[in-house]
Amino acid sequence: MISPLLANIYLHYCFDQWIHAWRKAPGRGCVIAIRYADDSVVGFEKKETAQQFLVQFRERLGKFGLTLHPDKTRLIEFGRFAAERRRNRGDGKPDTFDFLGFTHCCGQDRRGHFQVIRLTVKKRMRATLTAIRETLLRRRHEPVPVVGAWLGRVVAGYFRYYAVPTNLYRLDGFRKEVCRAWRQALRRRSQRTRMNWARFNRTVLQHIPPCRKLHPYPEERFFASHTLGKSRMR
Numbered sequence: 001m002i003s004p005l006l007a008n009i010y011l012h013y014c015f016d017q018w019i020h021a022w023r024k025a026p027g028r029g030c031v032i033a034i035r036y037a038d039d040s041v042v043g044f045e046k047k048e049t050a051q052q053f054l055v056q057f058r059e060r061l062g063k064f065g066l067t068l069h070p071d072k073t074r075l076i077e078f079g080r081f082a083a084e085r086r087r088n089r090g091d092g093k094p095d096t097f098d099f100l101g102f103t104h105c106c107g108q109d110r111r112g113h114f115q116v117i118r119l120t121v122k123k124r125m126r127a128t129l130t131a132i133r134e135t136l137l138r139r140r141h142e143p144v145p146v147v148g149a150w151l152g153r154v155v156a157g158y159f160r161y162y163a164v165p166t167n168l169y170r171l172d173g174f175r176k177e178v179c180r181a182w183r184q185a186l187r188r189r190s191q192r193t194r195m196n197w198a199r200f201n202r203t204v205l206q207h208i209p210p211c212r213k214l215h216p217y218p219e220e221r222f223f224a225s226h227t228l229g230k231s232r233m234r
Contacts (some may be wrong), residue, residue, distance in 0.1 A: 008037060014064045015040065022056070034099075041099050043079070050075050080114040082106050101162070116218075117166045120174070128158065129177050136185040144186070148207030151182060156209045163214035172211045179204050 015035060019042070023031035029045030031053075044050040054075060061067060076095040077086065083094055083106050094106040098121050107117035132154065139147050155178055162171055182204075186195045 004037060010064070011035065011038065014061065014066065018060055019057075022053070028052075036100055039099065041097065047075075047077075078104075078106060102164075102167070107166070115166070118164050119167050119170050120162050125170070125174055129174070129181070132178055133181045133185075136181055137188070140185040140189050144203060145207075147182075148203060151178065152207040152209060159209060159211065160214060163212065165213050165215070165217055168211055168213060175208065175211050179208060 016033075019031070019033050022028075023033070028049045030043075031045070031049065032043040034041050042050075042053065044053065054073075058068060074095075074097075076097060078094055078097070086092065086094060096103050096105045098104070101121055101124055102118040103121050105117040105119065107115050109115040132151070136147070136151070139150075155175065158174070159171065179200075183195065183200050186200070
């Protein structure tokens with residue numbers, strides 16, 4: 001085992017510098033690469049380039065004693081024209097992929113334009129809810145303000161990462177499940193509990209933050225951080 005810092009340095013020479021030079025070769029079209037620690041996503045303009053990359057990338061990793069994860073490595077058709085092309089061929093919806101805790105899907109905005117939909121990975125959300133339920137049951141005899149303050153910090157921290165524009169519906173469901181788990185834990189404190197819905201809702205409003213967008217759309221972030229975008233907004 002090596003530290004994440006050393007692993008990141010290792011992958012910088014193994015992956016980052018290599019792909020930066022690899023994608024400049026003539027005829028490969030546009031190639032976009034994103035890496036975070038040992039997790040990465042690479043986008044290609046051409047299918048042939050993607051297939052060629054996968055073969056050569058396996059060879060590259062082999063020289064460094066590394067291999068690709070067989071269950072997490074795959075080529076998928078994704079992007080602005082993926083849905084239309086698959087529909088013309090009689091195929092189903094475009095595949096999705098998970099990256100940094102989000103499931104990325106091909107979708108549309110309210111105007112019918114292509115949009116990447118980012119949703120919390122269901123498996124991770126279920127694991128988080130399970131951990132919260134177990135902790136609430138252990139702490140159910142502690143004072144309500146103490147548990148409420150802790151739970152509010154947990155939910156607020158969760159929202160700070162996952163509250164992207166296209167994920168609010170799923171986050172609203174997460175908040176409802178957290179509140180339901182808290183009420184169940186409070187009702188198990190005693191068979192003569194006085195925690196009715198009216199009283200519990202007041203407690204929730206006091207401690208649990210609402211679900212709202214905390215991050216801008218990617219294009220909004222681009223326009224705010226680039227000179228070209230700022231000139232267009234004037």
